[in-house]
Amino acid sequence: MDTIDRTLLAELTRDAAQSYARLGEAVGLSAPAAHDRVRKLRKGGALHAVEARINPHAVGKTLLAFVHVDTSGWGKSPALMALADLPEVEEIHSVTGDTCMLLKVRVTDSEALEGFLARLYAIEDVTATRSYVALSTYLERPPQAGITADLTIRQDRAAR
Missing domain, CATH: 1.10.10.10 (Winged helix-like DNA-binding domain superfamily/Winged helix DNA-binding domain)
Known part of the structure; x- marks a missing residue:
């Protein structure tokens, strides 16, 4: 490249x-x-698809939430992965840290978010969730091709 x-x-x-x-x-x-x-x-796989980006407000999805999901097992259960079939679920990530999975969810309002969370809790292995509602979005974009030079911490710089 x-x-x-x-x-x-x-x-x-x-x-x-x-x-x-x-x-x-x-x-x-x-x-x-x-x-x-x-x-x-x-x-070569660098370009997966050319996609249209929909304005979420134009389709009535005005509430953006990031939902941390804790599970009793590894987390990547078929039931949890089936959430990908819901149009409200934009991203599903397996993550490190104090949670198992991170979901990016866009819904119409807080009532719809509550309904989504109820559906989450109906999944057998889900033990807890924490939801973070975005108040404003300052940057949201697809992956970028550019690479910022010198983001790594070198040993000689770290020793200073």
Whole structure:
């Protein structure tokens, strides 16, 4: 993956509907060359899909919550994974720390969140939940292709 590939991915993240001519212009390639690069990014797995991002308020999902789920076992039970079938569940993560699973859930209101939590507690292995409701969202975006240089702590710097 070179700078051109990363720039193409960044451009597609910004506007997935732009033409290959516009993509090529952004990276100094012809439209066919940009198309070939994007095809290779898809084939190589760097680009999974080009997706539409829905405005949650436009579809009535105004409440965003992050739900920590504690379970009696490992947590990745079939019943818990079946929550992926609910359109309110945007993300499911197995995490380290003081919880087993982390869910990103978007619902219409607090009553819908309460109903979702009731459904969670109906799952046999769920022992506890903690919900964090977002009051405001300042940044929400898909994964970015760029890499920030020098984020690692080197031994020589850590010793200072």
